[in-house]
Amino acid sequence: VADDSLPLLKGTLDLLVLKTLSWGPMHGFGIASWLTDYTDGSVGVDDSALYQSLHRLEGRGYVDAEWGVSDNNRRARYYRITTTGRRFLRAETETWLRYTRSVTSILSLQARPAQT
């Protein structure tokens, strides 16, 4: 985890993990690497928190897991998003985007708008 990485807001890790898995099955290290690489290390993913998130999602039925073999011939547990998980991701993404759009529109204001 890079020292200058942004701390994750509560609840966003589950969404990021589901989004990463929406591209295909991955093991825990693969998910952490993908998130770090894609954000150039600006999003800090704690390994322990990542596995807690994966197990939580598995318990809720949003992901399935099975043991497989990695590219470098190492046994690893691969996670795959389920149909319920995809539905959840779609709904939560919509909520998140609406929320961030609203927050961004307020925070990016330069002057107080005229009252109607």
Place this chain on the structure above:
Amino acid sequence: MSFRRLFRPLPRSSRDLDAELREEIESHIGLCADALERKGLSRVAAEAAARARFGDFEESMRTLRASARQRSSRVQRRERLLSLKQDLVVAWRQARRSPGFSAAVVVTLALGVGANGAMFGLVDRLLLREPPGVAAPEQVRRLYWTQTFSWAGVVTQEVSNYADYTMLRAEARSWSDVAAHFSGEFTFGRGEAARLARGSMVTASYWSVLRPRPHLGRFFTADEDRPGNASRVAVLSQATCLASPSSATISGAPPWVAIRLRLARRSAWPTWTTPSSALRNGISVASTCGIPTCGCP
């Protein structure tokens, strides 16, 4: 049972969960070390860096173990629900395939469950549940007499007489008090309105032995149950009071208490009422009233 369920893996024990978790984290650290090694670190340095990046291994294990257990129980619960759903779907299909047979099964089951429920209710009420209205039912005992007759052998019965009751009360030292009751039928009302009702003659000690609480007024005392000088009093069950029409009023009592009993050619003022259950406790039938034993007409 479906084949799919037969081959479903058994629920994992906490030791299995632990081993799987440890293997997963070790695998994560191994993969991380592989990646760092590819970037030019030595194997030893890569492994050390991977472990450092993961943080406190044992602390993480503890946290993950707790969440893994929760996950495992959630998964098992979901499995059970899915299994139930599957069973219901199969049952519904079977029922639609042969409706006559299904109806017969449902009716048989309903009758069986209903009969069992009714029998249990009866047994519960008669044998298991404590009688209502009695203050300390575990301390109350019913006495039986065992006598040997030359013509009938050993006979056990609970029927006795007033002389036996007075003898028991005077002589026995193993119990705190003795009460007696005799059940019979009484005529309530006059003329066409008259009806038969079960009632009991009880000794004054009946109230102190069973210790029910009167809804209204008080119970009769030993003075009112003295041989040769019994008072014309009666204790009415609440149900009797509520069901009886008023024919006179008693000062200070609600109108529904104001009824006058005619027992044979005697009149009794029922100024006391008690829960219906209290008159049922020691008595085998539901009684409408209790009058002093010595006041027996």
